[in-house]
Amino acid sequence: MSEAQERAFTELAPQYFIDVPRGDAETSVHPxxxxxxxxxxxxxxxxxxxxxxxxxxxxxxxxxSRPDDDFLAVEVFRAGIARTMLDADKAGARNLRLVEANAPEVLATYLPEGSAEEVWIFFSDPWHKSRHNKRRLIREGFGATAARALKDGGLLRLATDWEDYARQMRQVLDAEPQFERAFEGDWAERFDGRVMTSFERKGIDKGRDIRDLVYRRKPRA
Known part of the structure; x- marks a missing residue:
């Protein structure tokens, strides 16, 4: 990390960073x-x-832009977390917190059940080589993990610029009984609450179509 990013952990972590209890691994969350x-x-x-x-x-x-809502950023790379704290401080975003942790553990145990209004997953690593597809975040079993963290009627929003990953996401979530589609047709409209990022722009520049999906958490029995 740069000197400024190191300083972010010293000066801004008390405001933004959640120091979670760890399990066995560096980015794990104690169950x-x-x-x-x-x-x-x-x-x-x-x-x-x-x-x-x-x-x-x-x-x-x-x-x-939404000061009445609270936001939680989940990331495993410290440099990204530091950059986020620096930019959040400049933007005056006091309703944001960050946690350095594996996403499935945050969704499966750390967040209270039904506490999230929405979960966003934008441009997660597509692991586009076929031998690495098994490392993708959205795969069989992920739907139940995300559903646990969402409130009834809460939304799971996704976007990717890799067509085969988008189709895998849709297949996985269409098969998840705790979710239903919140869009019509093949793909959802672009989420207007998602600012254009370098990841999205890079995909567009390379001629790849951006595909959005949004699923609604069904009411608990």
Missing amino acids: DARMDPAATYGREARLIVEIGSGQGHAIISAAS
């Missing part, structure tokens, strides 16, 4: 750890979670 959103943000508000927030461009834009 007994639980987030208390009201205590974390100092209020009761809608919670939006972004998985794989990168350098934070999308979530900072959303947090700074």
